[in-house]
Amino acid sequence: MSIIQILFFALSAFAILSAIMVLVSKNPIHSVLWLILVFFAISGHYILLNAQFLAIVNIIVYAGAIMVLFLFVIMLINVKKDSEPQKQFLVKLLGVVAGGSFLTLLVALVKQTAQIQGRTLLMKDGVIGLIHPLGKALFNDYVVPFEISSVLFLSAMVGAVIIGKK
Amino acid sequence: MTLISFDWALVIEKLILIVIIVLTTLLITLYTTFGERKVAAILQDRPGPNRAGPFGLLQPLADGLKLIMKEEIIPTSASKWLFILGPGLAMTASLMTSAVIPWGTDVHLFGRTIALQVADINIGILYVFAVVSMGVYGIMIGGWASNNKFSLMSALRAASQAISYEIAMGLALIALLMTTGSLSLKTIVADQAAGNWWNVVYQPLGFIIFFICAMAECNRTPFDLPEAENELNFGYHQEYSSMKLGFYLFAEYVNMIMSSAIMASLYFGGYDLPFFDETTVAPNIAAMIGVGTLLIKIVLFVFLFMWIRWTIPRFRYDQLMNLGWKTMIPLALFNMLLTGTLILAKL
Structure with missing residues (x-):
């Protein structure tokens, strides 16, 4: 494995792990902080693609500005753990099914897209970004x-x- | 094994450079705190710290020792991990800016050409912006994790202040970038050092806006609303003790030094010594002169920061926001328009 592949897998694992933590964190503030880490991982991917501008703008706009506003709102409305609405089991189950179907749909779509089939990613030396x-x-x-x-x-x-x- | 196909010499060279820059910055920071107290003393007509060592020169060491020896307290109702993460993040973000600052021209050592800049990325100045916006999280996370109303209020203030002033700062920067045509700090400084006028000549209004915004970003008086002690006790670091508090206090000074370095590089020629032709001396000596020049410029800016801090009283919060949104942003937009018109007229 080359260093770029290692970095790619590490960043991907990091992104997915952080994204899962966004969902499972009980505390909304922790969710927002994990989401910031997701943005960092995505910026890391942009850098691997040599899209430095996109990477840094992603950090400035999403991780820097929008997430601060998220934090703001959550800190000000001060969500407590016990005041969170408790959902019924059936609603949760339906949510899981709907989300899972959507994920399958997305994966299938990406796999079948003609534009990206049989093409390798332009790592390190693309200039478009x-x-x-x-x-x-x-x-x-x-x-x-x-x-x-x-x-x-x-x-x-x-x-x-x-x-x-x- | 493709893993070890790096240019190891380059990695080692960069590592050494990073260590030197970070250590020097911390050392200067240590003495900036001393300088602040001395400047305050001079402006208020009193002697200032003069007991530890000759002229009180060992005072920063005594202060540091005192901070380390204090008891570490993590409040029981605090969010423990975030409480620890806050000061670390503040410090990291403030030190990270140093990566793109060109400290001097190239040095030739052991047959290698060593650039006195950790990373010459072609979006250098945007990187600085990204790091600055990360610095806000250090304060916000620390303030929120303390689980204290005063800390939270102050963290919110710090964040909204930083966001508001970032806009005007960015707009002032756009005007500068229109004249330089490059985002790389190395190119910007090299252009100024190549015998052209310093950018401040082309962008006087832009520089003033940038300077005021930098002061607001560093939470310095008159913009130190986040730690306004008469309203918020002590601000976002109220629950902190020992070296965690030290990190927050230190980060403010590191921020000050870094923004001075950025301003010197963007508007005042960086490592360029005026009225002096660097090509007449050996390259290594020229580089050293460059580093010295940049350091002197940084010290002058830091002194200006202190001078303003001990002269002007603190704003009220609504005044701060009014200044940011109703004065700075329209002024910066006007500056942008003016610059664009002038560039068009010149073409």
């Missing part, structure tokens, strides 16, 4: 959607300031 190719793609091929979405973001930010001014 670096900032220069990404910027070129965004500003040449996808310039209209990119500009529209950036105007949307800007207006959201201005809106936040306006609401704050009231």
Whole structure:
């Protein structure tokens, strides 16, 4: 096994383990913290694919900003263990069945997708995730959607300031 | 065996560099705490610490020893693992920034060219942002795990302050990146060192915004609302004792040093000594001069931080938020627009 394969399996195991911990943690704060670790593992995968920009943006936006807001809300509403709604056994069972079916569906879909069949992952030397190719793609091929979405973001930010001014 | 096909010399070289940088940073931090007390004393017209050793120079050692000797207390109602994780995370995040700072030009030793930078990644400055946003977790986790209302309030304050000021900081940075055209700190510094003007000349407003935001990110007065002792007793580290408290206090100073280094690199030429042609001396000597120059710039910035801390009183919380959202962000947006217009006009 090469070092990249070892890293890949370690990161994958880490991601899956953390994701399971998100679900089984009783305390919502612990769930959020495990979710942050999942994002880190995914960023690790991005780095293996040489997509440094995506990796770091994933950390800044998801692990850095969105998860802080999650923590915020949970800390402020102060969820207690015993005040959590207890679900009935049947509801839990139905949840497991529905979730399991969805997982099977996803795995089947990914396995059958024509675009990824018989292709190996471009590890370490792809350039598509670096900032220069990404910027070129965004500003040449996808310039209209990119500009529209950036105007949307800007207006959201201005809106936040306006609401704050009231 | 493909496992051992690394360039081991490179690994060892980087490891040594990391150890040197971390140890130097910690040593400087130790004396920054001393410097803070001395600066405060001078500004308040009193002698300051002067008992331990000549001029009180051994004071930081005494302080450190005192912290280590204190009893470790983990409150029974605290969430134990997170309580321990908090200070560690705060310290790690503040030290991690050092990885992308270029400390000097290349050194030639034992037939190898050694870059005085741990990692030259092409998204260097974004990495700094990611690490800064991780630093918030140290405070939030510690504040929440203490299971104390004051700590929690202060952790929430710290987080919202950091997030609010990160936006303006990022916007100020975008304007800078428009002029430099690169996200790699090495390239940014090398461009300034190559005889061009320092970036602060092109981005004076951007620098001021960045500086104020950096002060807010470091939780320094006038932005030290998270530890406002008259409202929150002591802040997010109220339940902490011994070296865990020491880590939190230390992390603040490390943050200060790191943000000084970042500001020096981004806006003030990094390791570039003005009016001096580095090519006239041997490369190793030039590198050493560079390291010295950067350290002097860092010390000047740190002094500025302290000067402001002991001059300006603390804001009220709503004033802090107003400044962040209603002044800093519009100013940064204006700065961005201005920079864009100027670049277009020049083309």
